[in-house]
Amino acid sequence: MPLFQRSATGKTRLTLTESAERALPDIRAGLDLLGIGLDRLRELTTSGILNVTVSPAFAAKWLLPRIDRFQARCPETDIRLETSLRLVDYKAHGIDVGVRYGEGSWPGLVAEKLMEEEIFPVCSPTYSDLANLTEPADLTRTTLIHDLSVDPAIGFVTWDMWLQAAGVPEGQPQRGMRIDNSAAVLQAAIEGRGVALARSILASDDLAAGRILRLFPEVKVPSKLAYYVVYRAEYSSLPKLRAFRDWLIDEATSLRS
Known part of the structure; x- marks a missing residue:
């Protein structure tokens, strides 16, 4: 039975025959059911590619040093990692899950x-000016490394804010380097370029390895921002997404213990 007919006039084009027009609703319904079935099959497996987005610094300093443990737990899942400082549109870029740093509210995402x-x-333990850093006020007379990767307008702690919390008067000199990548900020400190204002999560491995030292631990300045696992609500039932989320939480819990 013919399903298409070719136009005899003008440009060559195909149109449905009367029989095809009658059958089209049932065909469309069948294809929709097939699509639903494939979606359900996809939800029942942890295999395949998981598209993950994180910042470059979080990838370098926290995620990548630990990712082998996820691969050992879920060897059937392959990670496709996108690193970016900008807020990626999950739907447009096909992102399944990510880790974001902020206040915890992003429209359309869990x-x-x-x-x-x-x-x-x-x-650095070998920083040339380390012996002269006996109190927080001494920081105003050494080279400071400034992190420009997060906007202070959303609550990111700057040197001004930390010094104020430490009781150092405002308006003190703050010469030094300014870098727009938190991993590079830490690397500059490791190489003895100055004193960096570190984020505890990103600095944890370097501190444990003795590549950097924490100064003035008696001064406690918690960040208003935090790290969040972020994903689209409609993907929450995907086993590979749940497996990655649970692994992230396990890793974060072990870091606190």
């Missing part, structure tokens, strides 16, 4: 708090 953090100064 956000679960993963880790809180503290902000504090760090430097």
Whole structure:
């Protein structure tokens, strides 16, 4: 039975025959059911690619050093990692899940708090000016490394804010480097370029390895911002997404313990 007929006039084009027009609603319904069935099959497996977005610094300093443990737990899931400082449109870019740093509210997305953090100064154990840093006010006379990767307008702690919390008068000199990547900020401190204002989550491995030292630990300055696992609500039932989310939470819990 013919389903299409070719136009005899003008440009060559195909149109449905009367029989095809009658059958079209049932065909469309069948294809819709097939699509639903494939979606359900996809939800029942943890195999395939999981599209993940994080900031470059979080990838370098926290996620990548630990990702082998996720691969060991879920060897059938492959991670496709997108690193960006900008807020990626999950739907447009096909993102399944991500970790974002902020206040925990992003329109159209589910956000679960993963880790809180503290902000504090760090430097290399071999930093040339370390012996002169006996109190917080001494920081105004050394080279400071400024992190420009997060906007202070959303609550990110700057050197001005930390020094004020430490009781250092305002208006003190703050010469030094300004870098728009938190991982590079820590690397500059590791290399002895100055004193960095570190984020505890990103600095945890470098501190444990002795590559940097925390200065003035008696000064406690918690961040108003935190790390969140973020995903689209309609993807929440995907086993591979749940597996990655649960692994992130397990890793964060072990870091606190």
